[in-house]
Amino acid sequence: MEPSAGHPRRWTILGVLVFSLLAVVLDNTILNVAMKTIADPVQGLGATQSELEWAINSYTLVFAGLLFTFGVIGDRTGRKRMLFIGMLLFGLASLASAYSQDPMQLILARAAMGIGGAAIMPATLAIISNVFPAHERGKAIGIWAGGVGLAVAVGPITGGLLIERFWWGSVFLINVPIVIVSMILIGTLVPESRDPRPSKLDPVGVVLSIIGLVAIVYGIIRGGELGTVTSPQVWAPALAGVLVLAAFVWWERRIDHPVFDVRSFSNVAFSSAIGMMGIVFFAMMGGMFFLTFYLQIVLGYSALQAGAMMIPFAAAQLIFAPLSQRINDRFGAKRSSTVAMAIIALVLASYALFDQSTPVVVIEIVFFVQGAAMANIMPPATTAIMNALPREKAGVGSAMSNTVRQVSGALGVAVLGAVLSSAYRGEIAPALAALPEGVRHAAGESITNTVAAAQGNPAILGPAFDAFLDGMHLTALASAVIALAGVFVVARWMPGKTPAVLPVEEKEPAMA
Numbered sequence: 471m472e473p474s475a476g477h478p479r480r481w482t483i484l485g486v487l488v489f490s491l492l493a494v495v496l497d498n499t500i501l502n503v504a505m506k507t508i509a510d511p512v513q514g515l516g517a518t519q520s521e522l523e524w525a526i527n528s529y530t531l532v533f534a535g536l537l538f539t540f541g542v543i544g545d546r547t548g549r550k551r552m553l554f555i556g557m558l559l560f561g562l563a564s565l566a567s568a569y570s571q572d573p574m575q576l577i578l579a580r581a582a583m584g585i586g587g588a589a590i591m592p593a594t595l596a597i598i599s600n601v602f603p604a605h606e607r608g609k610a611i612g613i614w615a616g617g618v619g620l621a622v623a624v625g626p627i628t629g630g631l632l633i634e635r636f637w638w639g640s641v642f643l644i645n646v647p648i649v650i651v652s653m654i655l656i657g658t659l660v661p662e663s664r665d666p667r668p669s670k671l672d673p674v675g676v677v678l679s680i681i682g683l684v685a686i687v688y689g690i691i692r693g694g695e696l697g698t699v700t701s702p703q704v705w706a707p708a709l710a711g712v713l714v715l716a717a718f719v720w721w722e723r724r725i726d727h728p729v730f731d732v733r734s735f736s737n738v739a740f741s742s743a744i745g746m747m748g749i750v751f752f753a754m755m756g757g758m759f760f761l762t763f764y765l766q767i768v769l770g771y772s773a774l775q776a777g778a779m780m781i782p783f784a785a786a787q788l789i790f791a792p793l794s795q796r797i798n799d800r801f802g803a804k805r806s807s808t809v810a811m812a813i814i815a816l817v818l819a820s821y822a823l824f825d826q827s828t829p830v831v832v833i834e835i836v837f838f839v840q841g842a843a844m845a846n847i848m849p850p851a852t853t854a855i856m857n858a859l860p861r862e863k864a865g866v867g868s869a870m871s872n873t874v875r876q877v878s879g880a881l882g883v884a885v886l887g888a889v890l891s892s893a894y895r896g897e898i899a900p901a902l903a904a905l906p907e908g909v910r911h912a913a914g915e916s917i918t919n920t921v922a923a924a925q926g927n928p929a930i931l932g933p934a935f936d937a938f939l940d941g942m943h944l945t946a947l948a949s950a951v952i953a954l955a956g957v958f959v960v961a962r963w964m965p966g967k968t969p970a971v972l973p974v975e976e977k978e979p980a981m982a
Contacts, residue, residue, distance in 0.1 A: 483659055484601075490557060495625070500628060503762065504633055508576070514638050515576060520887075525576055526759075526883050530584065530877070531877070534588075534876040550597070550660050556588070556590040556593065557586065557590060559585055563582035564645035566579040568643040601661065626777030627774070628644065630778065631777075675718060688708075690708065739964070742963035746964065747847075748874045748878035751879045752882035753950075753953050755882040756885065759886065764942060767921060782837045785841065790841075818953055821946035886949055894914075897933075898914050902930065917935075
């Protein structure tokens, strides 16, 4: 195959790759809708808020920790083979998640799904780079990203339909037929490829990064459970995680084949774009976590209705994302990103005004505005990351940004979930005094447990809704402050308009 021509079936192959990613992306948005049901002690597993957070974070942390390593293994052993193995593991782990008997089994099964996802994601992008010539690669990756956006939009609705008609495990079981079809298409249509000059593995770096991230998030979650940061159960693992990550940075600076090239952060344009992306996903994932409970418990919407409420958010991204690059080219990354980040901060602050009487149309408008703002964040950030790195490091830049998004989302759920849980526990405690001592502690862990224990008692439900809303308002204001910090980062360091690079200066990378 001539590098300038590309693979003759490249557009069909792209369709297969987009379909293969459907299960991975769909699963994460479906899980948000299913959390209330999984937390229910009768219809679900009776998961606590911290267990729900770990059901999300176990996947995300494993995915982020293994992303680079599996990318390197795929380059060495074959990207098609890695994609096929990743899909198989993801399907088996989805089956295990669907039939989990307790929260711990679900957390472990979700971690196994993260291993499969980490094998799938870099393989799809590497195959796209291999089968498409340079002049078509940007369009192909744009279609790939559009497919991801479509899955984000379809996820909540699919989850709502499944939850209303079947049991909670159906949100994971839906992945199995997608995986089977994908494996058949991958086996028959996708060509094998390898990097002719593969880099070495860095197992020490992988282990250090996973241990450090898990320890920090575990400490944050324990802080939310205990309602304090002074307990050794909170600060000891968090401090240990910080020290391990410091050792990770030291190690990565010493070796010549780092799994995460920390030297790239010395480039101000790169680090500011990465920082902006991390802040956005930190606030968004944490916000989506408390919005699920707000919509389904406080406002009383069903899982399907709550999923439908997210359509404006996804629709805005589908509408404005194709236009964002044009806006970025006209006004520059600094100006367009600063305005978008400021809008996101205002949207997050507006959540502090939501209560039991907030009109649906107001909520939908806020969701739409947030989606439009986020659609104008990702393209400038991605452009800045790619422009800040040599062209031969484009894959590394993509992997770094993906890892930062995943880790930031996990930390967002952990940190903002801890703030919400701590505030809720402190305020709901007096209203639970009338409950038997044996159920009082469990009832105060989350609003889901309180509603289950209250059994329709308005003397408990009223204070529970008030306590949750107060905690949600505090969490929303905290996320808005973090977004404001992002505004400063973007306005100070994000590059503005940059001169275009002439196409004749580009060189086609070597392909197997």
